Amino acid sequence: MPELLLELFSEEIPARMQAKAAEELTRLMTAALGALAPTDLRSFYGPRRIALSATVNAAIPAASVVERGPRTSAPEQALTGFLRKHGATREMVTQEGDYWVLNKQSPAQDAASLIAGALPGLLRRFAWPKSMRWGGSGSLFTWVRPLRRMLCILDGAVVPFSLAEGEDDGHGLHAGNETDGHRFMAPGGFAVHSASEWQAGLLAKRVIVDAGERRRRVAEGIAALAAERQLHVADDPGLLDEVAGLVEWPVPLLGRIDAAYMDLPAEVMQVSMRVNQRYFALRNADGSAAPFFAFAANMEAPDGGAAIVAGNERVLRARFSDARHFWDADRRVKLASRVAALDAITFHAKLGTQGARVQRVMQLAEAIAPMVGADPALAGRAAWLSKADLTTGMVGEFPELQGAMGRYYALHDGEDPSVADAVRDHYAPKGPSDAVPTAHVTIAVALADKIDIIASFFAIGEKPTGGGDPFALRRAALGIVRIIREGALRLPLRKLISLCAASLPAPPPADEVLAFIVDRTRVQLRAEGARHDVLDAVFAVGGGDDLAALLALSAQIGDLLGTTDGASLMVAYKRAANILRIETAKDGPHNGPADPAVFVLPEEGALHAQLETVSADLPLRLRQAEFTAAMRDLASLRPQLDAFFDKVTVNDPDPALRRNRLNLLHQVRGTMDRVADFSRIEG
Amino acid sequence: MNPAPPSFQNIILRLHAFWASQGCVILQPYDVEMGAGTFHPATTLRALGPKPWRAAYVQPSRRPSDGRYGENPNRLQHYYQYQVIMKPAPDTAQALMLASYAAIGLDPALHDIRFVEDDWESPTLGAWGLGWEVWCDGMEVGQFTYFQQVGGIPVAVPSFEMTYGLERLAMYIQNVERVYDLDFNGAGVTYGDVFLRAEQEYSRHNFEVADTAMLARHFVDAERECAALLAEKLPMPAYDQCIKASHLFNLLDARGVISVTERAAYIGRVRTLAKGCCEGWLAGETLTPVLSA
Numbered sequence: 001m002p003e004l005l006l007e008l009f010s011e012e013i014p015a016r017m018q019a020k021a022a023e024e025l026t027r028l029m030t031a032a033l034g035a036l037a038p039t040d041l042r043s044f045y046g047p048r049r050i051a052l053s054a055t056v057n058a059a060i061p062a063a064s065v066v067e068r069g070p071r072t073s074a075p076e077q078a079l080t081g082f083l084r085k086h087g088a089t090r091e092m093v094t095q096e097g098d099y100w101v102l103n104k105q106s107p108a109q110d111a112a113s114l115i116a117g118a119l120p121g122l123l124r125r126f127a128w129p130k131s132m133r134w135g136g137s138g139s140l141f142t143w144v145r146p147l148r149r150m151l152c153i154l155d156g157a158v159v160p161f162s163l164a165e166g167e168d169d170g171h172g173l174h175a176g177n178e179t180d181g182h183r184f185m186a187p188g189g190f191a192v193h194s195a196s197e198w199q200a201g202l203l204a205k206r207v208i209v210d211a212g213e214r215r216r217r218v219a220e221g222i223a224a225l226a227a228e229r230q231l232h233v234a235d236d237p238g239l240l241d242e243v244a245g246l247v248e249w250p251v252p253l254l255g256r257i258d259a260a261y262m263d264l265p266a267e268v269m270q271v272s273m274r275v276n277q278r279y280f281a282l283r284n285a286d287g288s289a290a291p292f293f294a295f296a297a298n299m300e301a302p303d304g305g306a307a308i309v310a311g312n313e314r315v316l317r318a319r320f321s322d323a324r325h326f327w328d329a330d331r332r333v334k335l336a337s338r339v340a341a342l343d344a345i346t347f348h349a350k351l352g353t354q355g356a357r358v359q360r361v362m363q364l365a366e367a368i369a370p371m372v373g374a375d376p377a378l379a380g381r382a383a384w385l386s387k388a389d390l391t392t393g394m395v396g397e398f399p400e401l402q403g404a405m406g407r408y409y410a411l412h413d414g415e416d417p418s419v420a421d422a423v424r425d426h427y428a429p430k431g432p433s434d435a436v437p438t439a440h441v442t443i444a445v446a447l448a449d450k451i452d453i454i455a456s457f458f459a460i461g462e463k464p465t466g467g468g469d470p471f472a473l474r475r476a477a478l479g480i481v482r483i484i485r486e487g488a489l490r491l492p493l494r495k496l497i498s499l500c501a502a503s504l505p506a507p508p509p510a511d512e513v514l515a516f517i518v519d520r521t522r523v524q525l526r527a528e529g530a531r532h533d534v535l536d537a538v539f540a541v542g543g544g545d546d547l548a549a550l551l552a553l554s555a556q557i558g559d560l561l562g563t564t565d566g567a568s569l570m571v572a573y574k575r576a577a578n579i580l581r582i583e584t585a586k587d588g589p590h591n592g593p594a595d596p597a598v599f600v601l602p603e604e605g606a607l608h609a610q611l612e613t614v615s616a617d618l619p620l621r622l623r624q625a626e627f628t629a630a631m632r633d634l635a636s637l638r639p640q641l642d643a644f645f646d647k648v649t650v651n652d653p654d655p656a657l658r659r660n661r662l663n664l665l666h667q668v669r670g671t672m673d674r675v676a677d678f679s680r681i682e683g
Numbered sequence: 684m685n686p687a688p689p690s691f692q693n694i695i696l697r698l699h700a701f702w703a704s705q706g707c708v709i710l711q712p713y714d715v716e717m718g719a720g721t722f723h724p725a726t727t728l729r730a731l732g733p734k735p736w737r738a739a740y741v742q743p744s745r746r747p748s749d750g751r752y753g754e755n756p757n758r759l760q761h762y763y764q765y766q767v768i769m770k771p772a773p774d775t776a777q778a779l780m781l782a783s784y785a786a787i788g789l790d791p792a793l794h795d796i797r798f799v800e801d802d803w804e805s806p807t808l809g810a811w812g813l814g815w816e817v818w819c820d821g822m823e824v825g826q827f828t829y830f831q832q833v834g835g836i837p838v839a840v841p842s843f844e845m846t847y848g849l850e851r852l853a854m855y856i857q858n859v860e861r862v863y864d865l866d867f868n869g870a871g872v873t874y875g876d877v878f879l880r881a882e883q884e885y886s887r888h889n890f891e892v893a894d895t896a897m898l899a900r901h902f903v904d905a906e907r908e909c910a911a912l913l914a915e916k917l918p919m920p921a922y923d924q925c926i927k928a929s930h931l932f933n934l935l936d937a938r939g940v941i942s943v944t945e946r947a948a949y950i951g952r953v954r955t956l957a958k959g960c961c962e963g964w965l966a967g968e969t970l971t972p973v974l975s976a
């Protein structure tokens with residue numbers, strides 16, 4: 001079967017877009033060539049090309065397909081629409097029974113003509129995250145960067161197509177059989193006739209087209225260089241991927257870090273090296289930072305890379321010297337004396353300054369502190385200092401270092417270490433995979449920071465909508481939920497939300513904020529596979545704003561429902577509820593107290609007595625979060641309930657007996673619904 | 684082995700010679716303070732409309748908040764950009780750019796030259812384009828952009844714009860670690876001899892002394908004058924006022940008196956001016972008969 005090779009050769013494609021583009025090309029080609037049953041699809045990508053090879057059928061045979069159209073009795077528009085859809089004319093349809101029928105003939109088509117027909121449109125529609133116009137012809141064909149060559153061969157022969165369309169010259173690009181070697185080491189076009197020749201030919205011309213192979217060469221190369229010095233490379237898969245997308249011919253090299261900079265904070269070195277330069281950090285055997293870095297050049301230089309290494313070392317020196325300037329200058333000013341400057345920084349036009357926000361967070365952190373085992377003074381201090389590093393030179397230069405620098409500067413100023421840690425870690429968790437803070441002072445500030453941001457934006461009506469959450473309030477809510485759960489914290493959330501009111505333009509809608517946080521909890525638990533009906537049942541009781549308690553209760557109810565007692569109890573509850581629903585519709589409501597004097601059967605009395613015991617017991621159990629005991633209470637109703645339904649006819653002919661028994665069932669439901677709205681439990 | 688590296692001024696002269704040989708008009712710096720060579724009307728205005736255009740020039744560029752009192756080896760509040768614009772962008776633009784590096788002593792065969800994604804955007808000019816930072820051995824030695832929009836107007840013909848940070852490039856070529864140690868003229872004058880004192884004085888001016896009330900007033904003046912000139916259909920003088928407003932904003936920013944929200948508002952005001960000037964210029968362009976390319 002014929003082999004197809006397509007290569008789109010352009011000026012340098014951003015590293016982060018290459019893999020996705022190769023995937024997109026595979027997806028589009030699979031769809032476009034479906035009739036040719038493509039197999040063995042392989043995609044390739046690199047700095048200057050995305051490519052795909054596949055085996056396809058040589059042709060699609062002629063075929064006829066019968067398409068049934070609208071009824072002959074249908075309005076004329078139905079037939080017109082049907083004809084338009086199939087590109088057919090009135091003459092082509094015949095009547096068959098009550099229907100119009102189209103006999104579609106598709107002629108045989110060879111693979112080359114099908115591919116040549118499909119590709120221009122496919123390339124025109126190709127979705128890059130950002131694409132551009134170029135050239136002087138006014139062509140509207142866009143690509144991520146100027147597209148310079150299109151190689152398209154089938155079984156060794158060029159599949160001829162061009163990008164021209166009407167007036168648009170498509171940059172004069174025509175498919176051919178030439179590719180291009182390494183930009184510097186082997187530039188220039190050369191012809192190929194198969195995918196293997198293409199791959200081998202490019203390898204000889206210093207281009208590795210397989211991104212995985214480039215990645216492997218980078219990883220192994222720098223690991224070997226590190227090992228020569230008894231060092232190892234800090235694991236960084238994301239950086240490996242990126243670097244593999246920046247080079248066609250990876251040449252691993254090692255550079256030295258000037259000892260004068262080794263005392264810079266690790267995070268600062270990391271930003272300069274990784275973010276700015278795409279260098280790999282090296283570690284000593286004990287895990288400490290080593291005075292070396294590794295990187296991959298795209299060039300085999302005649303001097304063995306000496307000039308390239310020297311150049312990279314110089315660049316890093318310059319970067320570190322810049323960082324040192326900020327590091328030294330920032331430490332000359334105490335963090336505490338920077339707080340006032342936050343009054344001049346707008347946090348949000350409607351919410352005032354960062355200074356005002358810090359005041360709110362501070363109050364809130366102080367209020368939360370005793371609830372989470374933290375010293376209120378330390379929590380308040382940490383909150384007060386938490387944003388001060390925004391005014392430092394280092395954070396101005398490297399915004400991603402906010403928090404981390406605050407901690408260093410706080411420690412330098414002699415602040416309490418728990419305060420310094422909170423300044424850094426109160427942003428956590430920054431995402432679903434980020435760790436939750438466990439230090440008490442940090443927990444207080446982290447919760448305060450997040451509650452404040454949600455309450456503040458809700459207070460000015462900036463709530464997340466379907467797709468939009470510009471202030472990352474969902475992330476903040478999820479952070480609150482995770483901190484509470486993982487720390488098993490008992491917090492009166494509604495009260496804390498209301499505390500934010502000071503210095504806000506309007507008091508935050510506490511119920512809405514609470515509902516928002518609860519909703520995030522539900523989403524999170526559902527994602528973990530928890531029973532959402534149990535959650536809904538617990539959260540529906542309302543009034544509760546202690547997430548940890550609600551979650552513990554949900555877990556207990558889930559457990560109870562898994563037992564035989566629980567299952568029977570649930571059956572009885574449903575039965576009671578059903579009867580009540582039906583009878584209430586007839587002559588309800590039946591919601592008075594059951595009168596023991598009217599009981600005639602022992603099962604009635606027994607159930608009533610047990611209900612009285614449980615009802616007396618439950619409120620305290622719930623208040624004190626003794627949920628195991630509460631579950632025991634509920635389960636204790638089961639024997640009497642079972643016996644009741646076994647022996648007692650609710651709809652007794654005597655209206656007084658009937659009403660009393662309905663009232664008793666109402667009491668059953670009411671008692672259980674104190675714990676959770678069991679009517680929401682499914683199954 | 685290697686010939687002596689070119690002096691700072693020699694780098695400029697060689698770039699002039701190189702780009703002149705590519706048909707560029709060699710211009711002199713524009714005589715209004717600006718933050719980058721892109722603000723020069725030879726780039727901003729000429730990038731618009733269908734007429735072919737090729738120009739190269741040095742533009743002194745002022746970034747008030749980058750001042751370091753002459754103490755930082757790499758940062759300056761006043762530096763030189765070498766700017767090239769070619770409209771339409773030739774298909775060989777990347778190769779031309781590499782050849783220009785070779786002309787000033789950076790042989791691509793010995794170094795590791797890379798094109799690293801850099802989507803250029805100037806919010807104040809309402810301009811954006813796609814291109815790269817050009818890296819030489821890990822150092823950014825230039826910025827290469829295919830303009831897509833200027834003054835909020837999609838360009839009729841995409842230009843290629845190349846910007847060289849001359850000091851940084853020269854430091855690399857001359858193997859100098861401190862900008863003030865650059866050999867300026869090959870005859871004993873260093874960059875520090877020419878500019879160190881200015882860096883010290885201007886840093887103080889930018890960060891400590893500049894009269895912010897006056898700057899804010901001048902900003903409003905420039906804004907008003909720009910609008911008035913646009914009403915008179917004088918987009919080029921109007922554009923001078925737009926550049927001035929932009930620089931005044933940079934000075935106010937360096938003095939730290941602009942809050943985050945105000946910042947966005949100031950940028951928006953300058954962009955409005957730039958947009959008006961670009962529209963005005965483009966309108967005048969289409970009235971003039973197109974000169975032969």
